[in-house]
Amino acid sequence: MHLEKLSLTNFKNYEDARYVFGQQVNVIVGPNGSGKTNLLDAVYFLSLSKSAFQAQDALSILHDADYFIIDGIFEEHDTRNAHPGRTHPGRTHPGRVQITISLQRGQRKVLMADKKPYERISEHIGRFPVVLVAPNDTDLVREHSEDRRHFFDGVLSQLDPNYLRDYLMYQQVLKQRNSLLKLFAEPDRQVDNDLLDTYDEPLLALGQKIYERRKQFIEEFLPSFRIHYAFLSDEREEVTIVYESEVSNPDFASDFRHFRRRDTVLQRTTMGIHKDDYSFMIGGSNGQPPVPLKKFGSQGQQKTFVIALKLAQFDQLQTGKGIKPILLLDDIFDKLDDRRIGKLIQQMDEGAFGQLFITDARPERTRELLTNVKADVRFFEVGTS
Template sequence: MWLEKLHLTYFKSYEEGSFTFGERVNCLVGENGSGKTNLLDAIYFLALTKSAFQTQDALTIHHTADFFVLDGIFRKSGKGTQITCSLQRGQRKVLMSDKKSYERLSDHIGQFPVVLIAPDDTDLVRGISEERRRFFDGVLAQLDPSYLDDYLQYNKLLTQRNSLLKLFAERNYLDEDMLETYNEPLIGLAQRIYAHRQRFMDKYLPLFRKYYAYLSSEREEVGIAYESEVAVEDFGAVFRRHRARDLHAQRTSKGVHKDDYRFEIDGVALKKFGSQGQQKSYVIALKLAQYELLADEKETKPLLLLDDIFDKLDDRRIHKLIELIDDGFLGQVFITDARPERSHRILDQVQADVRFFEIGK
């Protein structure tokens, strides 16, 4: 699977732009601020219906405009599919496949898998648990439509229950029956999501360890400990016992929205004891394991987006990534770099077809 054409209208820094990409390696070069990362984000948005870098869709509209349109041609087994995404300020996103609108945006997720490696990925290590949950939920959403359905429904009910708790607190009363209409489905969804995540980790962890060993020459033992309050035998009873705490805090205190993934190296916390090099290898191994799992489950190679990767990695790790391109493991790759001479020097080693695009000129 690969992206052949992309047209942007009023997306982020682009008033308009058209690109025809190569099937293997596409290197986007240009000065900082020229729009390289924004172009990667357009590809990400077209594949996943959201920005990789902005939490609000409206922030992806060019500052002089009231809308954006992204239009691309993805190819699978020789067949082209036109995907169009548009957004008007104050309105809902519209997503079309071959000019036919999706009934639900979530039906598109996973059709054109994508993996992004970006400079701020080390926030997965250093940041709060929400960052790690967001990463793994994103992987699972591309892998399994049933997980995405459960996840979206859980978050919808969670928001409604929290609003109800706030209402009870403001009006100083409690309706047990009304609260229970949210408790029961939330508990069931939490248990299903926990089971999804646990099964996923059983598949994912061996792949992750394989890629960390590949990148680090097997110098350390690494692990990921999935931690969840839902793992207890009678989570439903635990959930209900925290009703008084929930009422006082005006939010739901127990559930899979509190899960975390503890990153370990040689049995200790990576965040506290891992070097910068170890953290970088760890994060790239997370993404490469994501890539292989998606490729296997979807039976197609995801797009790989590498943002500013040459600035962040040493020569040894760069060489390892180049090996993965040359041995055919990776499919279509997009790379951004602010130093064209460096990109040419590194990518001259690649046997696969490489195309260069000067951005901002």
């Protein structure tokens, strides 16, 4: 699977652009601020129906324009077994498929395959798997639990349509329950416990299913992650990921109902899988327990950790989908030392990846780094007239 052609209209800083990409390594070069990352984001958007960097779709419309269109042609291999129980409006046999995403200001986003709209945008997720490695990835280590949940939920959503369905349903019920709690906080309003029960039961059931799937996934994810970290770090230290959830407590359901009064006072649901976290740990050899990467890991160790996360994500998607995901490497040569860059290039040269997109503000550096890579390397210059 690879992206053959890409057309952009009023997307971010691209008023009108057309590209034909190679099946292997595509290098996007140009000065800072020229739109290199925006081009990667267009590929990401086309694959996952959303931006990697903007929470609101409308922020991706070119300034002073009323709409954007992203149109691409994917060379798609046999997808008949890629999504059990799911049908697509596009082709379900080997061949080329056209994916189009458009958004008019003030209207709903439209997503089409071969000019036929999806019934639900969620049907598209995972059809064209993609992995993005970006400079701000170390936020996964430094920032809040929400960022880490978002990362792992994103991987699972591409892998497992049933997980995505349960996750979206949980978010919908959670939103409705929180709205109800806010309503009960108004003056002269009484708490309707029977009504809350109608939300609590599905929330608990869905939460249990999501917890079990997340737990299973981490167990499957860890071996690949540790292999990549060991390769990138020359096996200098051990690492692990600890999945933490209140739902693991056998008494969680009774505790959840017990704290209903607290939820009413705070006007939000204070317990559940939306509070889960993933602890990133390092060290732990010679009988010593591992320590939090956030507090004790160096910048180099944190960068290595998140790159290993993304490479393990690549492995999981490749295994689960039967195809190599598109790999987007945004400005990583500026952020890594020579040893880690060399390790990544070694993997490129060994054919570990499928289609790659790399951005760099210094084309001469990238040309030198990729001189001996056996893959077909194509350069695209942006931001010049």
